[in-house]
Amino acid sequence: MNEPTVIRPHETDLELRQVDFDAIAEIAHREFGLSLSPSKRQLVQSRLSRRVRALGLANFADYRSLLEGPNRGTEQTELLSALTTNVTKFFREIHHFERLRDDIMPDLVLRARKGERIRIWSAGCSSGQEPYSIALTALKCDPNIGATDFKILATDIDPAVLSKAQAALYRDEEIEGVPQSLFRPQDISHNPDGKSGEFTVSSDVRSLITFGVINLISKLPFSGGFNVIFCRNVAIYFDRRTQQEVWRKFANLLPEGGSLFIGHSERINKSDNADLETDGITIYRKLNAI
Known part of the structure; x- marks a missing residue:
């Protein structure tokens, strides 16, 4: 009999609380004009979880602090890259x-x-x-x-x-x-x-x-x-x-x-x-x- 799969904490998405989502959505709209409706909360959580872990942060609250901190410009650009999709090709359309x-x-x-x-x-x-x-x-x-x-x-x-x-x-x-x-x-x-x-x-x-x-x-x-x-x-x-x-x-x-x-x-x-x-x-x- 196979043993049950153990899902380690670092392999799951971090929890994106509503307050964190609202704050991130406001930053994305203010800085870049991105419109993040409530229906995109799961998408935002999935795309940003990897970035939060890569930075060694414990949660999205810490990530919010980084987005508003003294080096916010660099991280806001990373936020933009994570939330948008660069799909293109030669002579598209x-x-x-x-x-x-x-x-x-x-x-x-x-x-x-x-x-x-x-x-x-x-x-x-x-x-x-x-x-x-x-x-x-x-x-x-x-x-x-x-x-x-x-x-x-x-x-x-x-x-x-x-x-x-x-x-x-x-x-x-x-x-x-x-x-x-x-x-x-x-x-x-x-x-x-x-x-x-x-x-x-x-x-x-x-x-x-x-x-x-x-x-x-x-x-x-x-x-x-x-x-x-x-x-x-x-x-x-x-x-x-x-x-x-x-x-x-x-x-x-x-x-x-x-x-x-x-x-x-x-x-x-x-x-x-x-x-x-x-x-x-x-x-x-x-x-x-x-």
Whole structure:
């Protein structure tokens, strides 16, 4: 007869009391705009238990103290990483990139060749596949686009994923299933450091992109406009009021006719922002001023 399984205390989730959950949820909302409804209490407990143990803390009350302590900035970033999911891939939601390639980029390329300033923002760029896909699309339309005033800003709130994005190193399986016609022969190559199963994005692709840490719910550190903004699968973490505020910021940064691409499960209603109109599947266009 088998002996009963003994579950040791360190193998079970720590108890997340309601008071601890409420405090953590308030911090996540205040600092990052994350909306943690009561139904997510079990999820929060599961994801944070490992972090609490790794820090050698006895309970979530101690963890709350750390989140509000003198080194709170570092730990709040760890909190953000634990509570959000960085799922992305090259040319994710391919219809967005087809629309960019066929209907938007040709005009932007023409204007860039004439000397105009062209800017695209990948807001919530995660580990970099999105801005690199935008850059690859631009280079497909004009291999010499790097000689113009065409730039892509790629930002995320999480410094850890930004580090991966800037490194531009990806596993071979991360481009499995992506049509090779979307890449030029020189766009990707095996890791020069000799690691097998890894590839790197070419320097002319990387040169189009500037990376930076930006919190979308804070005051944005720039006033210049963007011709196109990608912000996909970011607003799903916000409550409606925060979403409306972010949509307003984007609308203010877009020129008349500028485009905003959002995630497949996200929507912008007229009541959320009257300056943006539907222009395709999860694509919005800045209305002309009256």
